[in-house]
Amino acid sequence: MTATEIELHPSPTELAATMLDGVDDLASELVRRILGAEHAYLESTLLTPEQLYEAARSNLASMLGKLSGRAPMQLESAQTAGRLKAEQGVPLAALLHAFRLGGRLLWDELMMRSDGRASHALLDMAAQVWALVDVYSDEAAEAYRESADMRARESAEARGRLIRVLFADHTANPTAAADALRAFRIPDHGYFAVVSQEPLTSAVGIDGLIERLRAVGTESVWDAEVDGSIGLICAAKESEIDGALVTLSNLCSGRVGVSSIFRSPSGIGGAVGQARLARSCGTGDSVPVRYDSVPVSLLLVRDPESGRIAARQILGDLLTLPPTERESLLTTLDAWFSCGGSTKDAAELLHYHRNTVLYRLRRVAELTGRDFRDPGQAAELYVGLRAHRLLA
Numbered sequence: 001m002t003a004t005e006i007e008l009h010p011s012p013t014e015l016a017a018t019m020l021d022g023v024d025d026l027a028s029e030l031v032r033r034i035l036g037a038e039h040a041y042l043e044s045t046l047l048t049p050e051q052l053y054e055a056a057r058s059n060l061a062s063m064l065g066k067l068s069g070r071a072p073m074q075l076e077s078a079q080t081a082g083r084l085k086a087e088q089g090v091p092l093a094a095l096l097h098a099f100r101l102g103g104r105l106l107w108d109e110l111m112m113r114s115d116g117r118a119s120h121a122l123l124d125m126a127a128q129v130w131a132l133v134d135v136y137s138d139e140a141a142e143a144y145r146e147s148a149d150m151r152a153r154e155s156a157e158a159r160g161r162l163i164r165v166l167f168a169d170h171t172a173n174p175t176a177a178a179d180a181l182r183a184f185r186i187p188d189h190g191y192f193a194v195v196s197q198e199p200l201t202s203a204v205g206i207d208g209l210i211e212r213l214r215a216v217g218t219e220s221v222w223d224a225e226v227d228g229s230i231g232l233i234c235a236a237k238e239s240e241i242d243g244a245l246v247t248l249s250n251l252c253s254g255r256v257g258v259s260s261i262f263r264s265p266s267g268i269g270g271a272v273g274q275a276r277l278a279r280s281c282g283t284g285d286s287v288p289v290r291y292d293s294v295p296v297s298l299l300l301v302r303d304p305e306s307g308r309i310a311a312r313q314i315l316g317d318l319l320t321l322p323p324t325e326r327e328s329l330l331t332t333l334d335a336w337f338s339c340g341g342s343t344k345d346a347a348e349l350l351h352y353h354r355n356t357v358l359y360r361l362r363r364v365a366e367l368t369g370r371d372f373r374d375p376g377q378a379a380e381l382y383v384g385l386r387a388h389r390l391l392a
Contacts, residue, residue: 012125015113016067027057033101038094047088055081063132078136082143092144096137103133163223169269177265186219191238193261194271196279198228198254216243245288255282258290283389300387307387314384318367332360337382
């Protein structure tokens with residue numbers, strides 16, 4: 001190649017320098033190409049055309065500064081672009097595609113300015129262009145992921161704070177519960193109940209539980225606790241709350257407590273305490289215990305020490321029996337109460353002969369000094385049995 005030809009055909013480095021001088025126009029062209037290929041940049045995102053242009057210009061200027069030898073490699077523009085796209089909801093794939101489009105634009109411009117002459121030097125420059133695109137893309141992707149992770153943590157923390165507000169006592173600020181409900185898109189009118197449950201053993205998880213409850217017509221919000229979870233269930237009809245409780249009993253193998261049903265979000269704070277007390281009245285199965293259906297058990301769990309004293313005084317010598325014999329008598333007494341005092345029904349429930357049930361009930365009477373046929377003494381036996389089951 002002659003000296004005249006060298007003057008007529010600038011080196012790739014010189015071409016990059018002239019491109020850097022016209023970077024504003026290149027940035028506009030890159031924005032046009034990106035929007036033509038990636039609608040995600042403006043659809044369902046918060047990114048503005050001005051922000052896209054500035055990100056494109058900064059990265060083109062940085063890469064051209066390196067290619068022209070005017071500046072060292074500087075990755076701040078790629079990091080800024082990655083963070084911006086994460087914050088504005090642009091998919092990571094769209095971000096990486098934009099960098100590839102930028103690399104293609106640089107190569108197209110270099111070829112055009114060299115009159116299409118792909119010299120060895122220009123081919124070397126092509127390798128540099130795509131190497132830069134890889135480096136800038138990787139840096140932008142790392143910044144994107146870090147920003148996305150941070151936003152996810154912040155979102156989880158914000159949700160946690162909102163849930164704590166939802167389940168707090170709203171006596172001093174009755175509008176707080178309604179505000180929190182709106183954030184979770186739950187109506188502030190309808191039928192509500194708070195549920196306290198032991199940890200789910202089902203693989204369905206909290207998200208799956210919410211979907212299962214939604215399938216029976218209820219919306220819910222849940223907060224994990226050390227010994228289980230607390231949830232708010234909302235429905236348009238009271239019967240739908242009943243359906244949700246059936247679903248819960250199928251998914252939770254531990255104790256489940258349910259507050260009284262209420263109609264206003266301002267009742268959430270008090271209902272939380274009711275649900276936790278109701279759960280403590282459970283005996284280990286998954287049948288939900290409703291706060292307004294177990295008055296005797298509630299009295300006992302509110303004052304457990306008095307309940308334990310009552311159990312010892314009422315059941316007396318029965319509690320000193322060997323575990324197997326003691327449990328056999330207590331189970332028979334429990335079944336008899338569950339069947340409304342019917343010996344026949346208790347025998348069918350336990351798969352015993354009726355005489356076996358009668359024998360064991362008489363044995364209970366001998367050991368406790370309380371006749372199950374006397375209403376007053378039977379009531380004492382019921383209290384003693386419930387206290388032992390709940391507090392032993």
